[in-house]
Amino acid sequence: MRPSKQAMYRFPWSLNDNPIGWLEVTDKCNIYCRGCYRLNREGHKTLDQVKEEIRLLKQWRNCDNISIAGGEPLIHPDILEIIAYIKEQGMKPLILTNGVKLWDNKPFLRELKQAGALGFTFHIDSEQNRPHWKGKTEQDLFDLRLTYAKMVAEVGGLFTSFGCTVYPSNVESIPRIVQWANKHIDIVHGLVFICFRAAPMDGTFNYVVKGKPIELEVGYTSEDDHEVHITSADVYEKLKEGNPYYEPAAYLGGTQTHDAVKWMIGVQFGRKGKMYGSLGPRAMEMVQSTYHFFRKHYLAYTRGHKLNKAAFLLGGFDKGLGATHRQYWADIVRRPLSFFQPVYTQSIAVIQAPDILPDGRQDMCDSCPDMTVFEGKLVHSCRLDEWRLYGNYIVAQPLGAPVPVPAAPEEAAKAGMN
Ligand code: SF4
Numbered sequence: 001m002r003p004s005k006q007a008m009y010r011f012p013w014s015l016n017d018n019p020i021g022w023l024e025v026t027d028k029c030n031i032y033c034r035g036c037y038r039l040n041r042e043g044h045k046t047l048d049q050v051k052e053e054i055r056l057l058k059q060w061r062n063c064d065n066i067s068i069a070g071g072e073p074l075i076h077p078d079i080l081e082i083i084a085y086i087k088e089q090g091m092k093p094l095i096l097t098n099g100v101k102l103w104d105n106k107p108f109l110r111e112l113k114q115a116g117a118l119g120f121t122f123h124i125d126s127e128q129n130r131p132h133w134k135g136k137t138e139q140d141l142f143d144l145r146l147t148y149a150k151m152v153a154e155v156g157g158l159f160t161s162f163g164c165t166v167y168p169s170n171v172e173s174i175p176r177i178v179q180w181a182n183k184h185i186d187i188v189h190g191l192v193f194i195c196f197r198a199a200p201m202d203g204t205f206n207y208v209v210k211g212k213p214i215e216l217e218v219g220y221t222s223e224d225d226h227e228v229h230i231t232s233a234d235v236y237e238k239l240k241e242g243n244p245y246y247e248p249a250a251y252l253g254g255t256q257t258h259d260a261v262k263w264m265i266g267v268q269f270g271r272k273g274k275m276y277g278s279l280g281p282r283a284m285e286m287v288q289s290t291y292h293f294f295r296k297h298y299l300a301y302t303r304g305h306k307l308n309k310a311a312f313l314l315g316g317f318d319k320g321l322g323a324t325h326r327q328y329w330a331d332i333v334r335r336p337l338s339f340f341q342p343v344y345t346q347s348i349a350v351i352q353a354p355d356i357l358p359d360g361r362q363d364m365c366d367s368c369p370d371m372t373v374f375e376g377k378l379v380h381s382c383r384l385d386e387w388r389l390y391g392n393y394i395v396a397q398p399l400g401a402p403v404p405v406p407a408a409p410e411e412a413a414k415a416g417m418n
Helices: 047-061 079-088 106-115 142-155 171-183 232-242 281-295 309-316 319-334 336-340 381-390 409-414
Strands: 020-024 065-069 092-097 119-123 159-166 190-195 205-209 248-253 261-271 274-278 344-352 371-374 377-380 395-398
Touching: 020 047, 020 371, 020 381, 047 079, 047 371, 065 079, 079 092, 079 106, 106 142, 119 142, 142 159, 159 171, 171 190, 171 232, 171 344, 190 232, 232 261, 232 344, 248 281, 261 319, 274 319, 281 309, 281 319, 309 319, 319 336, 371 381, 377 381
Parallel strands: 020 065, 065 092, 092 119, 119 159, 159 190, 190 344
Antiparallel strands: 205 395, 248 261, 261 274, 261 344, 371 377
């Protein structure tokens, strides 16, 4: 069972008109997890540097929101000013956090809201180095996720989603995670599953930069090749096991392959205790086009997630909404009192991060939404450390391909290699 590109809408996002901008305010973290793309080398960026990056993202990307990431962004001393500045620039600040700084800390949560935060994506999974939660299963972590979801709901008016890196060790838990999220649809706005990716260190490839072999020192390496092949199609199967009504509405493909689905976004509908269906591609297209028509940029995140039931009127144009509408009324017939219950939306995003193809090409997300600013240019945030360590992207060469011999310094200078 694979998601079909023909059954989805291809997001109209591009390099220059993309609703998402990725801002890293620090590379420090308070837990340092497996699967993280970032090495701790430089610490916190200055407020001036961060503001400059925000302005550039707005100017170059036409962003609707800025994803504030790291490292752990909530440990940056100027986080409140950063959030306020993004808001002042007319964009929505979304915080990607491990949540440790927010544990039992509602006053800080209120301050973040007051500064203008749109909400949070809490990264919680079973392979993290989270104090007091090491060695726990995904099911054990439901209590932790629920504590955060309740805390944010109590403060109110904020978006809450949960991110989970997908490894062979937790892929089988996806149906249970989806069911947990569906059960708490009133306070959980979305889920994000990121397929673990790392450069294989089993001798499959040599790594070179600007024609020179290098010792690979980025954080995203793996000795175990079979860890890095979980795809969005694998996750899709598990999502369907969790909620048979889940269907993705939109996608982004790969930059090299023609059948990979690198970003897959679905929006489910349901009330507390019952799921009804998913948004279809036509409605997603309408949302993106209308938002762009009126706001002049595309849409990635919204604060509210209660469905205005008038949206069912679009069921005539959109198969997904039409089927949802029918399920809704079938439910009302069976349980008339559910007519008075709100219907919510809940998104599920799947990201299949870069794949190194057998010939060494790297299949990135087409129109990458998570590009970030590095030394006056946009680079893929998942590969930022290649720029920080080696001044360029790394090239993977399949073993057996001729390894370039580094030129002597004077020959290299003549050839313009330095
Ligand atoms: S290519 Fe872009 S969207 Fe895809 S994993 Fe890398 S940074 Fe994220």
